[in-house]
Structure formats: structure tokens, C-alpha cells
Amino acid sequence: MFDMIGNIFKNLTSKPATRAYPFKTRKLNDNVRGHISGIDAEACIYCGICDKKCPSDAIKVDKANRTWIIETYRCIVCGECVTVCPKQCINMEKEHMTSSTKQDIIVCKGSPKAPKVETEKVSVNA
Amino acid sequence: MGKTIIPFGPQHPVLPEPLQLKLVMRDEKVIEAVPAIGYVHRGLEKLAEQKDFMKNIYLVERVCGICSNMHALSYCMAIEEIMGIGIPDRARFLRVIWAELHRIHSHLLWLGLLADSFGFESLFMQVWRSREKIMDIMEATAGHRIFISTNTIGGTHKDLTKEQQKDVLNTVALVWDDMKAVEKVFFNDYTVQHRLKGVGVLPKDVAYELGTVGPMARASGIIFDHRTRGYAAYGELEFEPVVETDGDSLARTKVRLREVYQSINLIREAIGKLPEGEIFTPFKGNPNGEAVIRIEQPRGEVMYYVRANGTKQLDRLRLRTPTFANLPSLLHMLPGSSLADVPVLILTIDPCISCTER
Numbered sequence A: 001m002f003d004m005i006g007n008i009f010k011n012l013t014s015k016p017a018t019r020a021y022p023f024k025t026r027k028l029n030d031n032v033r034g035h036i037s038g039i040d041a042e043a044c045i046y047c048g049i050c051d052k053k054c055p056s057d058a059i060k061v062d063k064a065n066r067t068w069i070i071e072t073y074r075c076i077v078c079g080e081c082v083t084v085c086p087k088q089c090i091n092m093e094k095e096h097m098t099s100s101t102k103q104d105i106i107v108c109k110g111s112p113k114a115p116k117v118e119t120e121k122v123s124v125n126a
Numbered sequence B: 001m002g003k004t005i006i007p008f009g010p011q012h013p014v015l016p017e018p019l020q021l022k023l024v025m026r027d028e029k030v031i032e033a034v035p036a037i038g039y040v041h042r043g044l045e046k047l048a049e050q051k052d053f054m055k056n057i058y059l060v061e062r063v064c065g066i067c068s069n070m071h072a073l074s075y076c077m078a079i080e081e082i083m084g085i086g087i088p089d090r091a092r093f094l095r096v097i098w099a100e101l102h103r104i105h106s107h108l109l110w111l112g113l114l115a116d117s118f119g120f121e122s123l124f125m126q127v128w129r130s131r132e133k134i135m136d137i138m139e140a141t142a143g144h145r146i147f148i149s150t151n152t153i154g155g156t157h158k159d160l161t162k163e164q165q166k167d168v169l170n171t172v173a174l175v176w177d178d179m180k181a182v183e184k185v186f187f188n189d190y191t192v193q194h195r196l197k198g199v200g201v202l203p204k205d206v207a208y209e210l211g212t213v214g215p216m217a218r219a220s221g222i223i224f225d226h227r228t229r230g231y232a233a234y235g236e237l238e239f240e241p242v243v244e245t246d247g248d249s250l251a252r253t254k255v256r257l258r259e260v261y262q263s264i265n266l267i268r269e270a271i272g273k274l275p276e277g278e279i280f281t282p283f284k285g286n287p288n289g290e291a292v293i294r295i296e297q298p299r300g301e302v303m304y305y306v307r308a309n310g311t312k313q314l315d316r317l318r319l320r321t322p323t324f325a326n327l328p329s330l331l332h333m334l335p336g337s338s339l340a341d342v343p344v345l346i347l348t349i350d351p352c353i354s355c356t357e358r
Helices: A003-013 A049-053 A080-084 B045-051 B056-061 B068-083 B089-117 B121-142 B162-190 B190-197 B204-210 B213-219 B249-273 B322-333 B339-348 B353-357
Strands: A035-039 A061-064 A067-071 A090-093 A104-112 A117-123 B005-009 B020-026 B031-034 B286-296 B302-311 B314-320
Touching: A003 A067, A003 B162, A035 A067, A035 B031, A049 A061, A049 A080, A067 B020, A067 B056, A080 A090, A080 B068, B005 B339, B020 B339, B031 B190, B031 B322, B031 B339, B045 B056, B056 B314, B068 B286, B068 B302, B068 B314, B089 B121, B089 B162, B089 B249, B089 B339, B121 B162, B162 B190, B162 B249, B190 B249, B204 B213, B204 B322, B213 B249, B213 B302, B213 B322, B302 B322, B314 B339, B322 B339, B322 B353
Parallel strands: none
Antiparallel strands: A035 A090, A061 A067, A067 A104, A104 A117, B005 B020, B020 B031, B286 B302, B302 B314
8 A cells, every 4th residue: 555655755865857947958969850950051062862852841952053941840850861961961950949930941052163151041921 | 317428528638639539428327438539630641642652751650659660660561571672680670679669668658647547646757757768768879759760661770889779778777677666556556456456347258359459458368469470570589478367457557567577678688689780771663562561569559551553652551550449449348437437448548549540
């Protein structure tokens, strides 16, 4: 009848299992799939393999204009694009995306002659 | 007194997912239960016909959150059977390790929800605290807590390093100790016994006739576990299906709790026997043909039927999930029970409505 009492006393005397969340966060492992923050626009060859392989059709690649676009709210963070990328230039961050009121689209543009990198965030209404 | 109809669900504190049961009551006794499903139908089977067969691995993983890895496993096995792809030995063992980690986390989730359904909050927290360790180790090894996406057609995406294998072994050892501490509560505690013993008895012959699968069937004394057929690497591991004979809610709890130990033993054995080598067989072309695959999920048998026509799109993907097979036995158990036992009875079939409706 007192089977649970032992556990309860153990819980009372031991450290808490939870952490004081906003002040103390969990240390994330390096291979955690958090979110995709963009690409290295210089290294990318705009082959479009990630566009073809993306299960949720979140990535759009335009080879003529050398643009790479990801709709972050369509992305299911499966990591397929990172695996198939021949240049390994897609950046997977381990932090999860925070909630927001607008859908973000990440646009990465590389210039063919001078390798100038422009990464900008364009917000459109949900 | 006349009959009263009480709508149980689709929104109810004990239900994690929307399922409605119209309970026809006389006083406190249920005399009939009429189910209404269809609240979370997403049309995934139709969507699978329009997507590339490689993209479907991620799609079927999202049929259900709790057994996501097993859905991907059965889909990959079906395509491999159609295309005649043999997968490397190491990949077969890795599949078992991740599948069993998934089974542990599903069973721990269920044990917690069961404790919650009869109001044992501290036991619920105790079990879910252990579950968090499994979630963390899945994140550390595969990169995500639930959608681990390790399976692919031809093998696995990810490998386990020596350090990760050690981490997995340490974690399951901790979970083993945690479960030993709460095992006595589930098996002997007065409150638990009072709420579970003799509730919702499903005799062996009735369970057989209703086509019950998984832990439900094993709690009624039917020795029925698809892992014994030896898919993936189960044929090379030694284990016996966990069977109880009482057929009541307590027996189902015992089966699932003992299956946690069984899964831990399987993980230890699989890591011990893990061969060196490749984890992926490259392949070319599109599938052409059809295949039926049945594997053992935490909730029971899942059946995948895949028909391909030689193009990238499939002709048909059909899946039958364990909850669909177990719903008739729930409808058999409910009449005659009291209203207070209904939440416990619904939980003992371990319902996964998202799976059932797809």
C-alpha cells in the first residue's frame, strides 16, 4: 500500500528534474535538427537538388537568377536537403525556431561575377 | 429510469486526440457505445499517391507522432521488397535499436496517461520523467526527439558511434532502474488495483474473434507478436513475447510495463551484436510491383500495402493501423461498465486516432 511513498521521499530529497526554463536552457547536441538558417550563397552552385528532394516543397531554387529561397513555415526540418547537397553549403542550426506572427521567407542571393553575399529576411503576411 | 446519451469527446481531458463515443447510459451503466471518428482525417494516403516515392518516407513518418519511426520502417521495407534491395546487416540492427527506443517511449507515454486517467498524478509525472531520458537520447543520436527520420530505402540515414552506443546503454539502464521503482506501484498499489483489476475483461476467444492485435491480444493470452517472424534483425535476437492471461486492464498494464524491460534487453543485445560495415545500399530506378508488409508497432500490428507502377508516383498506399483493429474490442468492453471506468477502458486500447484516420 505504501509503494509510492519511497518514490515520493526520494523526490523530496533529490534535485528537481526540471530546470528554471527561461533562465536556464538545455544544452543541445551538435547534430540536433533545429532549423535551416540559409545557405552559403558563395559556395552554392544552384543545382536545385534540394528543391527536387524537399518533401514539403519548401525550397525554391532559381538557377538563372542564382537565388535560393526557403519558406521556413513549410519546412519540416527533416534534413534531407543537408544530406543531398553536393557542396554541403546549407546551414542547419541546432536552435529551434521561435514562434512568430508572420511567415518568414529566407532569400539567399549569390552574384555570379563578384561573389557578393546578400542574406535578407522578407516578411509576408500569414 | 430511461436512457441517457452522453457524448464522450471529441474534447475530453483524458483523450489526447479527438475521438467521440456516444455513450447510451442507464443510470451509471453504459449499455451501448457508438463511436464517431473522422475528426483528424488528413488524406495522407491520397497525398502519398501524388508525391515522389522517396518523399513519402517523411510523409508516412507524420501519420502518427508516437510510432513515426515504425511507419517509415514499414514503408521502406515495402519498397525494398518491391525493388529487391537487400539492406546491410548493420542497418538492420540499427533499425531494431531505434524501433525499440520508440517502443519504450510509446509505452512510457501510455503508462503515464493511464496513471493520469485514474487521477494518480505523481505516478504520471514519475513515468514521464523517465520518458524524457529516452527522448533526449533519441535527440542526441538521431537529431530529433520524435521524428527521428533514421530509416531510408536501402538502409539508414544515420549511424551510431561507439560513444553514442555507450550513451544509449547508460540511458536505458537508468530507465530500467526508474521502472523498477514504479513497477511495484503499478502491480501492487491498492488504488491502481482497485481501478484496473477486473475492469474490461476480454477473454481469449472473444479477443481472437474480434481480431485484437498487439499488447491487447497478448494481455488476453494470445501469443501474437510480429517481431517473432524475424523482420529487420529480430530473427537474430533472442526474446519471448510478453503474454498475460487475465485479459483485464491490469494485465494490459503488466504487458506494456514488461515490454519496456523486453525492449531494453533487445537494445542491449542488438548493440552487443552490432556488426561493422555499411549502413546503406545505393539503388537506382523506380519501384514496379506490389507488396504487403506487417510489422509490430507499440500498439500492435500495422499493415502496409504499396502498389507501384514503375514511375516515381505510387499507384496506391494503404495502411491499416493497430487502433483500427482494436476499436471493436473497445466497443465490446464498454457495455456493462460504469461511467467512471470509461476513460480507463478507452486508454487501455492505447488509442492513436491520427493513425486510424490518416
